[in-house]
Structures are given as C-alpha cells and as structure tokens.
Amino acid sequence: MHKIVDLASEESLLAHNRELAEKINKQLKERGIRSVDVMGAIGSGKTTILEKLSERLKDRYRIGALAGDLTTTIDADRIGAHGVKTFQINTGKECHLDAHFISHAVDKVSEDIDLLFIENVGNLICPADFPLGADKRMVVISVTEGPYMVKKHPYIFREADVAVINKKDLAEPMQVSVKQLKEDVKTISPGTRVVIMCARTGEGIEELILALEL
Template sequence: MKRIVVEKKILEKNDDIANSIRNLLDKNHIFSLNVMSSPGAGKTTLIERIVEALKPEYKIAAIDGDLDTQRDAQRIAALGIEAVQINTSGTCHLDSSMVQKALNDISLDLDLLIIENVGNLVCPASFYLGTHKNAVLISTPEGDDKVKKYPTMFNIADVVLINKMDIAQFVNFNVEKVENEIKELNPNAIIFKISAIKNESLSEFINWIKKNIELLKHQ
C-alpha cells in the first residue's frame, strides 16, 4: 500500500510540472511532440527528417533523452537547430522535471518543440510531459506483436508511425495485423507507414505536424 501511495504522489507531482510546461508552450504558441519507441526503432532519424522538411519554414528545437552520451542531440544540432541532451543515468524515461530544466537552455522563440524520449515501450507511457501530441514509432524488424504486448503505450498515442516499411516483407512483418490491433486498441490514433532512413512516405506526417503548428499559432 505504501508503494502505491508513493507512486501516486510521484505521478501527481509530475503532472503538476507537466501542466506548467503545457501552459508555457501554449502561451508561446509552441506546438510540441513527444516521440517514443523502443531502442533502435528510428526516432532520431525521424526527427532529422522532420527538421530537414520544416526548418526552412519554422523555428524548431529538440530535447533528446537517453541513458548516456550526447550522440542524439549532436545529430540533431548538426542540422542547425537548438538541441539539448538529457542523460537520465539509468532512468528508463523522461519526466516533466527533466524537461522543465532542459527548457531553461532553449529559446522560446519557437514554432515546434520535439522531445525524443528514452528508448522504451513501457515507462515513458506513464509520464505526461506537457506535450500536445504523442507519437509512437514501431519498426518492422521489431516484430508485429508489439501493440498487444505494450498496450499502454499505444493507448496514449495520437500518432503511430510504422517505420522501416522498405524491409517489412523481408522480416515477415504483418502490416495489416498491426494496423488492426492499433485501431482495436485506440481507434483515434492516426497511422502512418514510412521509411525514415529512405525519407519515403513522410509527406502526410509532415503535413500533419504543419497543420498542428498552424492551429496553435492562430489560437
């Protein structure tokens, strides 16, 4: 019972900070996206493609979460935008206090903030970060059984991106099965089938981001 009370208090504190972050982002008309997946699914490559597509038109910054190293933030910063790395030193997710601290190092003269969460299909689903939308990435080499095995993650997704579609046939990934399981679990989730590394079939997802940026800018 004590353990449950402690967990509840941790999540309540997290949500309070997250709501403050959300208010800050809304006040500055910054659309925010929390990108989550298992390790190696292609989050950083996807973010690179987003930045490449939208940088000519919008001001973008990124917060990258990982257990260690600066590699992800360095890759994103190389594209000419602000990028802050959060090293969690073993924690399997970002929480709102980490994001709040990282925001102190980012200019709020932005249109889009992308948060790359720690690679994990479990813990990040429980920690609201104040972002406007959640994007969950699943890659075909991981197998087509992930939706039912990790339902909480797919339940909170506004967008699910099935990545590495260029090799789906070679790894026996049943796309129809995965789409049906996502729709059964979360009928409101939008599904995009892409190949981030080959920059294929990304235009609809990029347009979805642009639409959300523009909606928030005019509120």
C-alpha cells in the same frame, strides 16, 4: 501495509508529474511554441524521423529539440546537424524522461523557437505514464522489433495521438505484416492516427506532418 504505502507514493508521483506537465504545456503555449513528445522502441527510428522532419520543416518553423538518452550526446548531435537548437538530457539509469527533466531543460532551447521536439528514451513501457507537457504524443515502432510490439504494449498506444510504423522497406525480409500492426493499433486505440513510414528514404513524412498538425 507496505504495499499500500508504495501504491500511494507511486500515485502521488504520477499525479505530481501530470501537474508539472500541464504547467510546462501552459508555459510553452504562452511562448508560442508547439511541441511533440516522440516515444518509441529502441532503435525504431525516432532520431531518423526527427532529422527528416527537421529538414522538411526548417523553413516553416524555428525548431528546438530535447534528446533523452542515458549517457551519450549522439542523438542531439545528429538532430543538431540539421540546424536545430538541441540539448541533450542524460537520464543516467532512468529509462524514460519525466516532466521534472523537461522543466529544467526546456529553457536551454526554448528561446527563439516555435516548435519543440522531445525525443524520449527508447522504451515502450514507462514513458506512457509520464506525459512531458507536449501538445502531441507520438510513438514509433518498426517492423524489425517483430509482429507483437503493439499487442504487447497497449498502454503507450492508448496515450499516443500518432503511431508510426517504421522501416516499411524491411517488412518483407522480416516477414512482418505492416497491415496487421496497423490493425493492432486501431483495435487497441481507435483514435490514434497511424502513419506507415520508411524514415530512411523519407517516405511517409508528409502524412506524418499532417497527422501531427504541423
């Protein structure tokens, strides 16, 4: 009995999140704002990629960013240093953002922008279940997490429109095959576009912009 009650409440929580996410997406579209949810492993390069994207796209879009992090403003400060209007969402002990956080934070950055990036908390598990209302969902992993990141986290790759395999420059010393990681994504989620990057140098950024249709 106890288990049935728990399952029912979890389902309603997820359904509520999905409803709210749809509402957020509608609001963003009405304001003419395109949006990208950036999920991915801890330290895989999410903020570095957003810094590079912001530099590359700042003449084409007025950009805003919401950065999810447990307690610090480090990521928002890094992205903000590129002239992006940023707002940090501190989740406390929560390991992912949800639509409720976004619904409260979105007004802080959405005036006078046409493109919104949302950096999720570094985590390859929970964010998969919590869409945030963004047009595109992207997941970032890097070779430094080892060779099994995709196989071990199939759900988030199925949710993602675009998967980035980052830190290509470290593939050789890590003895991790970028080609194999790409094949793993294609096996698990054939519709997900895969972009191989070295965010530190900016390699792959043009392909990412195309994949995100920006």
